[in-house]
Amino acid sequence: MTQHKQNNNDNHSTANQSGINLSNVCKNFGNIKILENISLHINSGEFIVFLGPSGCGKSTLLRMIAGLEDIDEGQIHIGDRRVDQLAPNKRGIAMVFQNYALYPHMTVRQNMSFGLTNIGTDKKEIIRRVDEAASTLEITQLLDRRPAELSGGQRQRVAIGRAIVREPIAFLLDEPLSNLDAALRGRTRIELAQLHQRIKATMVYVTHDQTEAMTLANRIVIMNNRKIEQVGTPMEIYSKPVSRFVAGFIGSPAMNFMPITQFTNKDGKANISIGTTNINTDINVTDLTTDHSLTFGVRPDALSVAENGKGQLSGTVEIVERLGDRTLLHVRLSDNTIIVAEDIGKSRLEPNSAVSLNINLSETHIFDKQGKAYHVS
Amino acid sequence: MNHNQTSQSTTKPNHTQRDRFIDIGGLILSLVTIVGAIIWAFPIYWTLITSFKPETEVIVEGISLFPKNFTLEAYTFIWENTNIAGWYLNSFITSSFITFGVIISSAGCAYIISQLNFPGRRLLYILILGSFMVPIQALIVNHFILMAQFKLLNTWAGIILPQLIVPVVVIVYKQFFDAVPKEFKEAAQLDNASHFKILFKIYLPMNWGVTSALAIVTFIGAWNAFLWPFLAATGEATMTVPVGITQVKNSFGIVYARTMASAVLAGLPIAVVYLLFQRRITKAIMLSAGVKG
Numbered sequence A: 001m002t003q004h005k006q007n008n009n010d011n012h013s014t015a016n017q018s019g020i021n022l023s024n025v026c027k028n029f030g031n032i033k034i035l036e037n038i039s040l041h042i043n044s045g046e047f048i049v050f051l052g053p054s055g056c057g058k059s060t061l062l063r064m065i066a067g068l069e070d071i072d073e074g075q076i077h078i079g080d081r082r083v084d085q086l087a088p089n090k091r092g093i094a095m096v097f098q099n100y101a102l103y104p105h106m107t108v109r110q111n112m113s114f115g116l117t118n119i120g121t122d123k124k125e126i127i128r129r130v131d132e133a134a135s136t137l138e139i140t141q142l143l144d145r146r147p148a149e150l151s152g153g154q155r156q157r158v159a160i161g162r163a164i165v166r167e168p169i170a171f172l173l174d175e176p177l178s179n180l181d182a183a184l185r186g187r188t189r190i191e192l193a194q195l196h197q198r199i200k201a202t203m204v205y206v207t208h209d210q211t212e213a214m215t216l217a218n219r220i221v222i223m224n225n226r227k228i229e230q231v232g233t234p235m236e237i238y239s240k241p242v243s244r245f246v247a248g249f250i251g252s253p254a255m256n257f258m259p260i261t262q263f264t265n266k267d268g269k270a271n272i273s274i275g276t277t278n279i280n281t282d283i284n285v286t287d288l289t290t291d292h293s294l295t296f297g298v299r300p301d302a303l304s305v306a307e308n309g310k311g312q313l314s315g316t317v318e319i320v321e322r323l324g325d326r327t328l329l330h331v332r333l334s335d336n337t338i339i340v341a342e343d344i345g346k347s348r349l350e351p352n353s354a355v356s357l358n359i360n361l362s363e364t365h366i367f368d369k370q371g372k373a374y375h376v377s
Numbered sequence B: 001m002n003h004n005q006t007s008q009s010t011t012k013p014n015h016t017q018r019d020r021f022i023d024i025g026g027l028i029l030s031l032v033t034i035v036g037a038i039i040w041a042f043p044i045y046w047t048l049i050t051s052f053k054p055e056t057e058v059i060v061e062g063i064s065l066f067p068k069n070f071t072l073e074a075y076t077f078i079w080e081n082t083n084i085a086g087w088y089l090n091s092f093i094t095s096s097f098i099t100f101g102v103i104i105s106s107a108g109c110a111y112i113i114s115q116l117n118f119p120g121r122r123l124l125y126i127l128i129l130g131s132f133m134v135p136i137q138a139l140i141v142n143h144f145i146l147m148a149q150f151k152l153l154n155t156w157a158g159i160i161l162p163q164l165i166v167p168v169v170v171i172v173y174k175q176f177f178d179a180v181p182k183e184f185k186e187a188a189q190l191d192n193a194s195h196f197k198i199l200f201k202i203y204l205p206m207n208w209g210v211t212s213a214l215a216i217v218t219f220i221g222a223w224n225a226f227l228w229p230f231l232a233a234t235g236e237a238t239m240t241v242p243v244g245i246t247q248v249k250n251s252f253g254i255v256y257a258r259t260m261a262s263a264v265l266a267g268l269p270i271a272v273v274y275l276l277f278q279r280r281i282t283k284a285i286m287l288s289a290g291v292k293g
Helices: A002-018 A058-066 A108-118 A123-137 A152-164 A182-199 A210-216 A234-239 A244-249 B002-051 B073-081 B084-115 B121-132 B136-149 B156-164 B167-179 B182-190 B195-206 B208-224 B227-232 B241-247 B256-276 B278-288
Strands: A020-029 A032-042 A047-051 A073-078 A093-096 A170-174 A202-207 A219-224 A227-232 A256-259 A262-266 A269-274 A277-284 A295-298 A303-305 A313-322 A326-333 A338-344 A354-359 A364-367 A373-375
Touching (some): A020 A058, A032 A058, A047 A058, A047 A210, A058 A073, A058 A093, A058 A170, A093 A152, A093 B182, A108 A123, A123 A152, A152 A182, A182 A210, A202 A210, A219 A234, A219 A244, A227 A244, A244 A364, A277 A364, A303 A338, B073 B256, B084 B121, B084 B167, B084 B195, B084 B208, B084 B256, B121 B167, B167 B208, B182 B195, B195 B208, B208 B278, B227 B241, B256 B278
Parallel strands (some): A047 A219, A093 A170
Antiparallel strands (some): A020 A032, A020 A073, A219 A227, A256 A295, A262 A269, A269 A277, A295 A364, A313 A326, A326 A338, A364 A373
């Protein structure tokens, strides 16, 4: 018993030193490649989010860290222990499932203490840990209820509580908010962020919701097509996406993409034409070797209505979406490209009115044929 | 508005005609059902009233639907002259062990086939499905020889062991275990639970409804079983109720009132169990037929 507690403490201290490390991890289902050469270091105490479209392999990667899926190649270290050959319960992690997986016939207290009972933890210690976790999550009054008597948000907290009592090295969370309604999701998101700040544990979180990723993560891992596309802080990923996929995936509304009709590399900076408009950008294109199939990218918040009618782009407003604090304008340009621009909440523009748009050139991007991004340095 | 009125006025008579047609159809169906129920229930009623008649009244010509002289003579005779208390005990003990054994072994087998990955898993399931198609009568000689070689004839174990093989319970459990989201097993694995614990602490309690339904039906089946206990228990000491009632006769041959009284006594516990657990039994029968409740 004492030894187990000591092991737990040892696990914590080890994790504080080195976190989770994935090196060249691969996964196949039969002949189908699910993940290819995934290498990633997750720092101790970090809140890292795996973000990507459905089927990109993010949940599989999480399950591989948990030990619920075997890996075909590579290594996984948690702390300084290699764990990829260990059973899930030997890895020192706890997981929160998308559907919570709370045992329906057990009370909340029994759910939270089940894991500790199985390893023979002292009863007093179990009660202490459960009470402490319940108090942290403000679910003390729910301890004698069964999952069916709880709301979605309460179930979600119990699932986190069940993970906390195990005092794991890392928490693995697989889309834990996706079963909640929008309002509750927002509230629970904040509570999760507060919980992470309080317990300072390593958290690996899988989601396809970019708002959750942007608000919760210390770093985001963008995944696509079996691979990691980019790892970075939320703002790095938003402002300096490494590829057209990342640029289009992050941000709502999505980044506008316009075909470049003419490109000149002038002293390492890009001078481009979009339709009949010439734009001299500060985008660093020193190593851009081709001038074919290039795309110009600009986010809606980097486009603003030119009051004097002399902006770089002009077109006709097709749809006006009034969101209260801002207005989204869907504008058709002369070459029939439709782009989205942001205006103030009380925008005077109406559908079919002509509009001229200014581009904030410091927030523009160019993407080559392979999708590689070039930014303003 | 006018259009609505027109459409209402044209559709209303059609509705009424159809409703009337359904009413007449329903009435005929109800009558057929009632007649069917009477035909089905009449032998039970006949057994019951015969058991309360004196034998002299039973053998009188003609049909008498009520006993003219109500008597408990047949019941008293059975109680005083047969080993019915012992038969009840034998039936209760063997049926309870069979129920417990069938539920535990079938749930374990179903969990293994449903949740564990091992070579030959599919073949094992096909074999179980195949054995479902072999009637117990086809195996009865083998069972008899086997039990005789083990010297288990005329013992409770001899009655119980061959009746522990109930493939349909395995199949029903497998269906239910397949339907449990895999996250429950994974959560339990992360909670350091062994497969044994996952089955008994998570899967069986989560499927308590089907377990109780299958247990009741298995118990009733074991209680009513005749052929195998009839062969395996030749001595009075190990006879179950269905086998024992065949012994209710005297040197003058069959006494109908006593035979009927013994049939009533044999069926009584099952009737009580059925009345208590009617819904669960219906559910179990539907499950065995492949209809999920």
